[in-house]
Amino acid sequence: MNRNVRRQFASSIWLGVMYLLTVLALIPLGLVLWFTVSKGLPSVLHPEFFTNSFRPFGIPGGGIAHAIVGTAILVGLASLMAIPIGILGGVYVAEYAVDPWASWVRLASDVLVGTPSIAIGLFAYALVVVPVHHFSGIAGSIALAILMLPIVIRTTEGAVALIPNGLRESGLALGLPRWRVSLQLILPTAAPGVITGALLAVARASGETAPLLFTSLGNTLFKVDPTQAMQALPLTIYQYALLPYKSLQDQAWGAALVLVVMVLGINLLSRWVLRRQIRLAGQL
Amino acid sequence: MRAVLGAGDTKLKVEQLSFYYGKNQALKDVSFEIPERRITAIIGPSGCGKSTLLRVFNRMYDLIPSARAGGKVLLDGEDVVTTRKLLELRQKVGMVFQRPSPFPMSIRDNVAFAPRLLGWSSSRVKEVVRQSLERAALWDEVNDRLEAPATSLSGGQQQRLAIARCLAVSPEVILMDEPCSALDPVATLKIEDLMAELMRDYTIVIVTHNMQQAARVSDYTAFMLMNPEGRYGELIEFAPTANLFNQPQDQRTEAYITGRFG
Amino acid sequence: MRAVLGAGDTKLKVEQLSFYYGKNQALKDVSFEIPERRITAIIGPSGCGKSTLLRVFNRMYDLIPSARAGGKVLLDGEDVVTTRKLLELRQKVGMVFQRPSPFPMSIRDNVAFAPRLLGWSSSRVKEVVRQSLERAALWDEVNDRLEAPATSLSGGQQQRLAIARCLAVSPEVILMDEPCSALDPVATLKIEDLMAELMRDYTIVIVTHNMQQAARVSDYTAFMLMNPEGRYGELIEFAPTANLFNQPQDQRTEAYITGRFG
Amino acid sequence: MAAAVESTSAVIPPVRRVPDRFRTVTAAVAAVAPVILIVIVAILYQQAAPSIRHFGLGFLTGTEWNPVTDTFGALPAIFGTLSTALLSLVLAVPVGVAVAVVLAEQGQATLRGILGTGIELLAAIPSVVYGIWALYVLAPWSYQHLELPISDRLGFIGWLSQPGARSLFNASLVLAVMILPTLSAISREVIRAVPRGLKENAVALGATWWETTWRVILPSARAGIFGATILALGRALGETIAVTMVIGNRYAIPPSIFSPAYTLASVIANEFNEATGTLYPAALIELGLVLILVTLLVNIVALLLVRSTSREASRAA
Amino acid sequence: MPRLTFERELASLRESLVRMGTLVESQIEASLDALRRRDGPAAEKVRNQDQYLNELFRQIREQVFMVISTQQPVARDLRYLMGLQYIAIELERMGDYAVRIARMTSTLVALPDKPLRAEFGLMGELAIGQVHDILEAIIDQDVPRAREVASRDNEVDRLWHRVFEDLVKEMGTGKTDTDGALRAVTLLLVAHNLERISDRVTNVAEDIVFLESGQVVELG
């Protein structure tokens, strides 16, 4: 065979292998979604699943209302703490990128993103639970906030950094003060990216289990008081799944379906927002 | 020759200007005088410090923490290098960049952006928007779609919008940092014509790596080079453009403009 | 005038070439003949399809899935558009891009890249590396550090390395897509001089938005414009460079080269 | 000459800048991130202090974990953590790079968009969902169709014997799925950051798609891909819930990859709420401290690697 | 689109050229006037005025230089500039001829007065008319006019030959003394210079055709 023909042939083979591996990588996604839906759907189809709270094994009509509300409260509180700080911090890191301090913040954020969530749970436990001597939603939300903070910082930074430097310089060259340029010109321009970051952080926090294990602990009752132990969706799944009762396992699958739909929904939404941001930034 | 008709008074007087990024000297002992209501071009090979020099004039270098300047740059007698009235300085000394960077808002809002933040009355802002767009030779092209996003304009139009935006705060000096290097020849010549018009009212300083452009548009030209030993930029020659391109006084200038380097 | 001395034979014959990106027509009915061992420049405002045209000659457009070409481009009589021998074609028709893009390896390995893929013997590769670097006027600057990473070279050197890399597979035609637009004037003139040297052995086609450059370096010039209605690029005029810049036959060419557009 | 420059530069005073209050405020806010990081380590250290004082370095090498006798050694957990993480890397890296290569190609935007979205959604799925899936679906299947056939044929090799549904191997398998998106997303970015010109140049020289990818693109992205791998390693080390659900939770160095094991994170997750006394929780927190220090180290190395590549890429471009 | 700066430069250059042309015309007129009126001081003035002309010429040349080096004209623009310069060269030469005529007038003034031949008046008028009209052709960028003006060269030529023959005949009668011979020869040279001026007008006409159309033609 002619050498060039051989080279072309080898290239085609390799291309096929690469695509094959990609498809292979997607199989777990399909399986996870399939099983979550098929096993979770029966539970989810009962309306009381969303309105009722925990019922012990054998008592029908158990639901996850307490977990959904708990997750909402936990994540909501965490967002209130993490998002404003994260955005301001992200603006700082992006706007003063050459500051030595900014690179420390950046490094710390990256490391924080990679820190095992269980360790953050331990930290929140030691920080909040130990002094007040009982588990609480607040402890859980602090743990989640710590988890969210670096994500918000880095995505905000990324979104702001995507804005061409020319925009910043143009603003400053007009004689506008730095804070006006940053907050009234740059940040609005980067808004979709920043929102994406916040959404991603929310999605991530909603799905986390480990940091909640020793902080909000979980609760079988419907609670809206964050100073008490609270249930959350992932906790529900984790706890029910390991129980030897079929009905609770089914509820775990149902909760998993709810969680997946929620998380993937937020995720797809954030991707859509982000795409707009990128298109906009491309035009600048 | 315009340049021969008699120069304007000195608008910017650069005196023994040196500039450092951290420990690295970027400019050394640059001295010359930029005349009012004329176009002054700064040319030289890359790395000669021409952009740095331009960014001294409106203190854009403040963005870089390690930057330091020595010497003086007198704008109407007031030292730019040490002034604490940074915002006033930048309103007086506008700047147009290589990339037009339209703000992500309507054409009108782009021009009105700074005036509004400066708290001007809305009728005044409206007037300023119109005037600035007219002066930037953009009014006729956009007056029927002032609400359209600025990003919908072509590259050349965006650059004229950037000029209009800069005119909106009534600068006296306009600095241009390679304003045409991202544009095609058609848009470039439009900007050049616009510069010739703006010269009646503004002092213009343009940095360009395109020496033909400097020759075409400017009244005065400063030629800079990087000192081969010290690695800092220095001013080699400053003269009326026609003289510089016909009878350069310095060997190095001649070598550069005739394309015989190194 | 070189061009007057008698043109080389036709190397590339473009016949009724049309080009589409998906549904958008990018080129329409372009026909002209590129002579052998001459420098042919393609000029025109941005968006006129000059880069697209160049990328037809070595089928680089194959990288873009939706691209289609109609008509013929005969390279020594063989149609480039329909050939299935892509690798051979690209060895015959080399290309130098706007950005030099040195491969992340040593200077030597950069040049030896393609020869090694072709399975040449190591002694032959060694010889080719030396020859190519010499022809690209880079040997003297790098022969003492062939193992250094190519990224350590300056921009102008990198571009000459890209040329050497392309010479290594003994092309007959060299396409250059704005090879100097990322370089400063010093490096630019070095490349231009190199082109004048290479012309003895290679057919060179250069796309440039800098018409002064086209005027300086080329023997023949093709001027293209975007059709205002159809939004496709078309060839307006093709002539010896000296004629085109002195006595353009088409009004639009004259308007463009004298800087009076639109 | 240089000395002269030096001396003049010494004379020039720093520019008197107008104070930038905006910067001060935002910098202070941003300080929250590093401060938290330090405080985490500090507090964990403080909480682990009893155990550290009691066991010293022997904690790291001890193999026994007995709350009754207050004997705590971390080695089996450390071993489990490292081996699941490394095994998952072995499984995920080739696939992840292949995915990255495919996704970084231009053209066929729709197909690639769908593939890319799919891969990224993999990352979005909460680990507890992976856990329940792994527990009920993946582990049984893997036991039947992977572990049994392999140990049947290769069981004479000790560490491929004793198949079980809850095993180190299955934990690695689910970990591999979980780190795959990290791996491919970062690798894709790194590959995309390879200047387009490199590819065009290689193609223009007559290189085939594979030659271009293998000899030009992947080498350019090498350091970045390595960084992505390390980053994925960090994720794998710290992953808790899914692993806890399938690894079998046996505190011992397993004889085979198909045997149950334990990881640092899952020990904590399982036992912390029941831990009483001083030494037991302190020992668990010390496990957390070990985990966090290891991941810190791995992360920092990875970040430096990824950053150096993107810097190189921007220099080349 | 206009290219403002360049157009401005071109306009100023054309203006300078017209100023130069007007000066040349008046120089020729003045020199012939001085000849007719045997006015030594007037002739002297023509010779002095020439320096202004030279200065104007130098300026135009320099200006062309500056425009070429700063505006990099090509095609029609370059042709136009070069054409202007060629015309300036011709005008400068015409000025020289006027000076020569003035110099000869100085010679003639020293000689005994004798009535001038009618042909001189005619030649002078024709030449001045040609210069005047070619200037207008420059201003109006009027190629046909330029060609027409150039064609009048024949008439001047005819007159020159008549003057030449007559003067030779006059001297051939053997009745001339030295003064007479000097006068005759001087007048001959005056006529020669007028004829040369007319030649130059033809050259200018060729230059006009060139700068407007790019064609190189031989007129006359």
Place this chain on the structure above:
Amino acid sequence: MPRLTFERELASLRESLVRMGTLVESQIEASLDALRRRDGPAAEKVRNQDQYLNELFRQIREQVFMVISTQQPVARDLRYLMGLQYIAIELERMGDYAVRIARMTSTLVALPDKPLRAEFGLMGELAIGQVHDILEAIIDQDVPRAREVASRDNEVDRLWHRVFEDLVKEMGTGKTDTDGALRAVTLLLVAHNLERISDRVTNVAEDIVFLESGQVVELG
């Protein structure tokens, strides 16, 4: 760094100019030779040869055009090109003078033979020498030499005045017939043209000074 293409163009241009100069020199030589030998056909040949000269001139002019429009020279380069062109213009004029001399030779051939004055030989030699030497100054880019050559103009001028006075005196004796007058006037014009050639050499010298140094000088 060289700018290969541009240098190549310049070299070819300079070569053309030298070829043109050589042709002019030989034209002048031939015309004077024909005059001395009263060789009608030779004179005729000079007049025919002029078209080659014109063609060469046209080519140089065009080449200058192309170099300017394609190479965009500035400063010294532009000066050099323009200087070359100015010199070509002067050379072309010199060629014209040679043709005039040849034309006069045709007139003289028809007249009775009489020995030529020595001054003609002298003037001719001087003029040819000047042309020859100024060509070498061009080739060698030798400014002092150019100045020196230009200074020889005075000698030619002196000879021209002597010829003029002698001829006027000769005609003033009243002993000339028509043929004699025609011959005298024709010779006078020959001398005049030689003097003009010498003037042109001065102009060329000025151009050389200009193109080498950028200074505008008045020589002679």
